[in-house]
Amino acid sequence: MKSVVEQLEAKGRAAKAAAHRLAYLSTDIKNKALHNIAGDLLAGKDEILTANKKDYDAAKASGMGAALLDRLMLDENRLKSIAQDARAVAALNDPVGETFDRRTLPNGLQVSKRRVPLGVIGAIYESRPNVTVDISALCLKSGNAVILRGGKETVNSNIAIVKVIQEACQRAGMPDGCVQFIENTDRVLVNHLLKMNDVIDMIIPRGGAGLIKAVTENATMPVVSGGIGVCHTYVDKSADIDKAVAIVYNAKVQRPTVCNALDTVLVHADIAQAYLPKMAQELAKAGVEMHCDERALAILKADKSLKLVPAVDEDWGKEFLALIAAVRVVDSLDEALAYIEKYTSGHSEAILTEDNRSAMRFLDEVDAACVYANASTRFTDGGQFGLGAEVGISTQKLHARGPLGLRELTTYKWIILGSGQVRP
Amino acid sequence: MKSVVEQLEAKGRAAKAAAHRLAYLSTDIKNKALHNIAGDLLAGKDEILTANKKDYDAAKASGMGAALLDRLMLDENRLKSIAQDARAVAALNDPVGETFDRRTLPNGLQVSKRRVPLGVIGAIYESRPNVTVDISALCLKSGNAVILRGGKETVNSNIAIVKVIQEACQRAGMPDGCVQFIENTDRVLVNHLLKMNDVIDMIIPRGGAGLIKAVTENATMPVVSGGIGVCHTYVDKSADIDKAVAIVYNAKVQRPTVCNALDTVLVHADIAQAYLPKMAQELAKAGVEMHCDERALAILKADKSLKLVPAVDEDWGKEFLALIAAVRVVDSLDEALAYIEKYTSGHSEAILTEDNRSAMRFLDEVDAACVYANASTRFTDGGQFGLGAEVGISTQKLHARGPLGLRELTTYKWIILGSGQVRP
Numbered sequence: 001m002k003s004v005v006e007q008l009e010a011k012g013r014a015a016k017a018a019a020h021r022l023a024y025l026s027t028d029i030k031n032k033a034l035h036n037i038a039g040d041l042l043a044g045k046d047e048i049l050t051a052n053k054k055d056y057d058a059a060k061a062s063g064m065g066a067a068l069l070d071r072l073m074l075d076e077n078r079l080k081s082i083a084q085d086a087r088a089v090a091a092l093n094d095p096v097g098e099t100f101d102r103r104t105l106p107n108g109l110q111v112s113k114r115r116v117p118l119g120v121i122g123a124i125y126e127s128r129p130n131v132t133v134d135i136s137a138l139c140l141k142s143g144n145a146v147i148l149r150g151g152k153e154t155v156n157s158n159i160a161i162v163k164v165i166q167e168a169c170q171r172a173g174m175p176d177g178c179v180q181f182i183e184n185t186d187r188v189l190v191n192h193l194l195k196m197n198d199v200i201d202m203i204i205p206r207g208g209a210g211l212i213k214a215v216t217e218n219a220t221m222p223v224v225s226g227g228i229g230v231c232h233t234y235v236d237k238s239a240d241i242d243k244a245v246a247i248v249y250n251a252k253v254q255r256p257t258v259c260n261a262l263d264t265v266l267v268h269a270d271i272a273q274a275y276l277p278k279m280a281q282e283l284a285k286a287g288v289e290m291h292c293d294e295r296a297l298a299i300l301k302a303d304k305s306l307k308l309v310p311a312v313d314e315d316w317g318k319e320f321l322a323l324i325a326a327v328r329v330v331d332s333l334d335e336a337l338a339y340i341e342k343y344t345s346g347h348s349e350a351i352l353t354e355d356n357r358s359a360m361r362f363l364d365e366v367d368a369a370c371v372y373a374n375a376s377t378r379f380t381d382g383g384q385f386g387l388g389a390e391v392g393i394s395t396q397k398l399h400a401r402g403p404l405g406l407r408e409l410t411t412y413k414w415i416i417l418g419s420g421q422v423r424p
Numbered sequence: 425m426k427s428v429v430e431q432l433e434a435k436g437r438a439a440k441a442a443a444h445r446l447a448y449l450s451t452d453i454k455n456k457a458l459h460n461i462a463g464d465l466l467a468g469k470d471e472i473l474t475a476n477k478k479d480y481d482a483a484k485a486s487g488m489g490a491a492l493l494d495r496l497m498l499d500e501n502r503l504k505s506i507a508q509d510a511r512a513v514a515a516l517n518d519p520v521g522e523t524f525d526r527r528t529l530p531n532g533l534q535v536s537k538r539r540v541p542l543g544v545i546g547a548i549y550e551s552r553p554n555v556t557v558d559i560s561a562l563c564l565k566s567g568n569a570v571i572l573r574g575g576k577e578t579v580n581s582n583i584a585i586v587k588v589i590q591e592a593c594q595r596a597g598m599p600d601g602c603v604q605f606i607e608n609t610d611r612v613l614v615n616h617l618l619k620m621n622d623v624i625d626m627i628i629p630r631g632g633a634g635l636i637k638a639v640t641e642n643a644t645m646p647v648v649s650g651g652i653g654v655c656h657t658y659v660d661k662s663a664d665i666d667k668a669v670a671i672v673y674n675a676k677v678q679r680p681t682v683c684n685a686l687d688t689v690l691v692h693a694d695i696a697q698a699y700l701p702k703m704a705q706e707l708a709k710a711g712v713e714m715h716c717d718e719r720a721l722a723i724l725k726a727d728k729s730l731k732l733v734p735a736v737d738e739d740w741g742k743e744f745l746a747l748i749a750a751v752r753v754v755d756s757l758d759e760a761l762a763y764i765e766k767y768t769s770g771h772s773e774a775i776l777t778e779d780n781r782s783a784m785r786f787l788d789e790v791d792a793a794c795v796y797a798n799a800s801t802r803f804t805d806g807g808q809f810g811l812g813a814e815v816g817i818s819t820q821k822l823h824a825r826g827p828l829g830l831r832e833l834t835t836y837k838w839i840i841l842g843s844g845q846v847r848p
Contacts, residue, residue, distance in 0.1 A: 020765065024788045103810055109799055111809055118821055119791070201821055222646075222822045243844040250846035341444065363839055364448045367543070375533055375842025384847070385535055385838070386527055397542055397625055397835040398646045398823040411821040414809070415787055418799025420667040422674035423808070 012199035014177030015120045019145040021175040027094040034090035036168035038083035051160035072127045089137040092388040095407040096143045113412040117143030119201040126207035129157040142409035152185040197221040228319045229259030229347030231377045234336040236353035237270035244352040250376040253286040260380040264326040288323045291315040295329035317343035346395040348377035369402035436623035438601030439544045443569040445599040451518040458514035460592035462507035475584035496551045513561040516812040519831040520567045537836040541567030543625040550631035553581040566833035576609040621645040652743045653683030653771030655801045658760040660777035661694035668776040674800040677710040684804040688750040712747045715739040719753035741767035770819040772801035793826035
């Protein structure tokens with residue numbers, strides 16, 4: 001085992017050395033690398049697709065389910081889309097070098113902050129091979145070196161893709177070693193990687209809750225991860241019923257398998273009789289199963305076309321990631337706020353109301369990354385918010401919260417320009 | 425033990441409940457609390473000084489050294505100064521509520537970030553009782569609840585001070601429970617505190633390297649700490665010799681026991697003959713012992729008035745915190761940069777040069793919280809940089825780097841105002 005660990009440490013040192021040069025590389029060279037990657041992915045498609053076929057066949061033979069097989073499968077159209085993503089990152093503004101919070105002190109010292117890359121970013125991710133390109137592009141554009149550790153199921157695809165990325169970078173004049181890939185998928189190496197805080201400045205786990213939990217608990221460097229999104233939408237007594245039906249429908253149905261999809265609807269008792277049947281009929285059209293508290297059930301149960309289930313304790317605060325919604329009647333905004341405070345995962349929470357005072361209270365008091373008035377929580381996304389590409393969505397409070405764009409892959413340093421000043 | 429842990433957990437819950445209300449409390453009430461604290465510390469001086477005398481006598485009887493005894497000792501003047509610090513925090517701008525990065529999306533959604541408190545901040549600190557007031561004032565002003573765990577040696581002083589703070593807060597209309605104090609100094613409770621990441625959003629260790637290391641390694645919540653500062657000043661071949669002598673003298677001598685004081689001087693070989701003797705004579709006047717490499721020693725050894733020691737390996741990259749400086753001759757800016765990259769602790773690094781290109785390279789390439797051209801590293805300080813009070817100095821890269829002011833005790837949330845938008 002020792003020599004494999006030594007190889008990993010050598011990769012770490014190479015990434016750190018590359019990061020040192022990447023930090024002040026011109027935007028042009030970084031963009032050239034990204035365009036090279038896009039072009040080379042298409043030019044090298046035969047090799048990549050052959051490698052991917054090997055992964056696909058092995059995964060299928062091992063009994064992998066259809067949904068996961070589909071996630072790891074590449075074809076020419078998917079490669080085109082991945083190449084386009086790399087070009088889109090090239091088109092984003094380079095966050096590095098921005099100067100801000102500038103001030104001149106009474107003694108003449110000029111103090112400012114300058115935005116700089118974090119250094120080396122580690123990424124541990126699961127089956128989708130597009131993440132290899134996606135994370136590399138974002139890290140390189142923000143001036144960071146990256147150490148990639150993909151899933152065992154896509155190792156052949158990733159090896160082929162990383163080869164393309166590394167050659168494309170070299171041709172653009174990027175420093176050697178800026179993209180490192182761990183081919184050996186032994187878990188011991190992941191554990192060792194998580195202890196390399198002398199080399200890795202930040203680690204990003206991308207995958208299921210199990211992966212995120214394991215990385216968060218064992219990493220010695222900062223972890224930026226999203227984790228789960230238990231999203232509530234509260235329909236206030238003053239809500240516009242048609243708008244509220246449309247928003248709840250969108251939040252639940254438009255893409256139910258993602259973290260910003262609705263999980264629980266809270267409905268004010270004063271509007272429940274008028275609102276709930278309309279909402280339930282719409283949701284039922286999309287096949288949504290509603291897990292209702294007693295009061296919601298009493299209102300809805302006459303309609304035999306609905307898929308109703310009496311809610312159990314586990315339904316509250318649960319991320320369904322499916323066409324299921326928990327439904328609950330509350331007596332007041334205060335009750336809704338207290339409920340959300342108890343069950344929020346700090347991701348995205350919404351109020352639907354025509355009463356500005358209720359909206360303001362909700363926006364003030366709910367403690368989450370994204371707090372909405374009168375819109376679908378499905379908008380919580382770097383692309384939707386205008387950040388360009390997105391690294392992930394953070395539900396933690398330090399460093400960055402909500403959608404993480406390029407800027408969130410940077411830090412700053414203080415630059416102090418003097419002319420001989422000493423401290424009295 | 426169980427009931428003491430339960431008490432601690434109850435304090436955590438009380439702080440969290442208070443934080444929820446503190447988050448949107450008016451600046452006026454927070455400032456009133458700070459002025460109340462300042463006034464009440466002076467009004468309650470007899471009780472506080474009596475408690476402090478008890479700590480002092482016990483510490484003295486236990487054989488505590490004079491320097492530490494001085495740190496824990498309070499008198500009326502020190503109390504006045506502590507009260508003044510609380511008033512100074514009241515005078516700072518309230519960072520909470522600031523709106524930034526506002527944009528209106530093509531679909532009409534108004535997206536912005538709003539600055540909000542972190543929530544609950546834990547503080548673990550050692551002997552100085554002024555930290556109790558200092559940290560409380562900064563946390564309260566930034567809308568955070570705080571859980572304080574002070575040193576065993578000052579427990580009586582802290583109990584008396586916290587009583588004053590809690591009553592002063594209550595009279596101002598602050599939420600109950602916003603300042604929690606752990607009276608029991610059993611280490612088991614600290615270990616338990618470090619696991620309370622469901623309640624505590626950030627923890628600040630203030631004290632020696634041992635405390636910081638223990639907290640960093642065992643905390644389950646984010647830790648913001650400074651740790652050590654190994655500060656280099658590089659005297660370039662084009663440096664102005666008189667300015668360079670004055671800056672190095674100031675960086676080493678003005679207050680040698682703090683983290684932003686100079687540790688190592690690197691001198692370009694072309695200027696070493698002219699510069700080093702002048703520098704050494706000045707430093708010697710203040711009693712500075714110089715640990716020199718062979719080339720520096722060869723230049724300086726004729727002057728028998730100097731305190732010279734041949735440098736050993738351990739001198740490079742050492743934080744001296746005393747009137748000792750390591751001195752080394754380098755052949756180029758490149759060598760200085762490589763040396764600093766190897767030995768930097770990421771705190772404060774300086775170049776002294778009249779050559780703008782050298783200055784720019786140094787500022788670009790050195791990876792530290794604060795990078796200087798032509799000034800003393802002693803300026804690395806929240807007060808000096810115009811942030812007002814300072815929580816500490818961060819040498820980590822995420823969240824905040826360098827001096828931490830009130831703003832660094834906050835996070836943001838995304839506020840999204842819609843009028844019925846759904847995602848297509």
